Amino acid sequence: xxxxxxxxxxxRIVAGELPADRVYEDEELLAFKDIHPQAPFHCLVIPKxxxxxxxxxESDQGALVGSLLLTAKRIAADAGLPGYRxxxxxxxEGGQVVFHAHLHVLGGRPLKGALG
Ligand code: 5GP
Ligand code: ZN
Numbered sequence: 001x002x003x004x005x006x007x008x009x010x011x012r013i014v015a016g017e018l019p020a021d022r023v024y025e026d027e028e029l030l031a032f033k034d035i036h037p038q039a040p041f042h043c044l045v046i047p048k049x050x051x052x053x054x055x056x057x058e059s060d061q062g063a064l065v066g067s068l069l070l071t072a073k074r075i076a077a078d079a080g081l082p083g084y085r086x087x088x089x090x091x092x093e094g095g096q097v098v099f100h101a102h103l104h105v106l107g108g109r110p111l112k113g114a115l116g
Pocket of ligand 1: 008009020022032034035036037044088089095096097098099
């Protein structure tokens with residue numbers, strides 16, 4: 001495995017250096033519970049390889065981006081969520097705080113319409 005980027009929180013979670021409540025894992029993706037949940041169900045889905053933001057995926061990484069979404073669907077189904085929200089913040093202006101790209105998957109209560 002490539003050397004762990006110790007400056008990146010989520011790379012350290014991938015490497016097992018920091019604990020996380022893991023809900024799904026395969027060769028290229030990891031999903032774990034958000035430490036400050038904003039809904040009864042709040043998971044993050046990340047690529048295991050470091051990509052800082054959605055803007056940093058290359059045009060030939062469409063399959064990986066698609067896998068992030070399909071994994072969100074899978075974990076929502078596994079959690080029995082009748083409906084849920086998937087969101088990705090991009091850059092500080094978009095609300096991104098951790099610069100290792102991640103999808104938020106939220107549910108477990110009726111979600112309000114406002115997004116921003
Ligand atoms: P962002 O604002 O970058 O889209 O979202 C970052 C998310 O990561 C936040 O919802 C925050 O609660 C979550 N988070 C930050 N640090 C940790 C951590 O150490 N462990 C876990 N599980 N979640 C974290
Ligand atoms: Zn990273």
